[in-house]
Amino acid sequence: DVNTVSIPGKMGEKGNKSIVLLYDITEIRRLEKVRSDFVTNASHELRTPVTALKGFAETLLDGAMDNPLILKQFLEIIFKEANRLDVLVNDILELSRIEQKQVPMHIERININQIAESCFQVVQQAASEKRIKLQLSAEKEVIFNGDKSRFEQILSNLIYNAVNYTDQDGSVDVLLEQTQDEVIIKVKDSGIGIPEEDLSRIFERFYRVDKARSRNSGGTGLGLSIVRYLVKSLNGSIAVESKLGIGSTFTVRLPYKKEM
């Protein structure tokens, strides 16, 4: 499905030349579809909390607020849904900023071990509630010049997912390795795993294996797309291995510069 446009040179000119422009229409159509699917999905995702907010507020105004117990219960739901909306809008904006390369690169000396430890602190409570063991393994401190906030976002999204998709008494391990020119970060969990047929799709925007589980835990379906774009912006790669009921391992490889 390739469109060809041919612009002939001057008639009668010796050694007549043509310029041939090749457009890969398949790719253009694919990108158009990705964009319009995104708008459809985003609108649908945004509508879910908005519908809940309207419904609960309306019921309260219609008289339910006279019962203090119901009033409190509904206000809590409204607060939770407003939060969900907030996270969703932030994720959508973040994704579009990274995609349009609007986030400036800020290079500084960073310590990946420290970044991993601070990500652990954020998920510590959720992990303790499920008695999930968080562990960092690294032969030495991994220090290099890079964009701190991008590394924080990549790691925190992967660690958040690892904890989120792991049940009681599981474990989440972050393994760090540094070679001559690459930093390798593995986030390994003993969680629910990902079915083989879904593996290639989980980096797509809004794609979830189990919609209910993701939504209940406050997931937006955008975390891994954000990770994928961030990794790409750092010229790195991301891969995933998973076994249902055994666990998943996400491996991120990022090149780095030795000197500032």
Ligand code: ADP
């Ligand atoms: P979500 O907000 O739904 O977690 P993500 O983009 O972060 O969105 O992930 C997409 C989907 O991939 C999730 O809904 C989940 O089904 C699956 N997934 C991601 N990380 C893991 C993991 N560590 N273990 C099992 N499933 C995962």
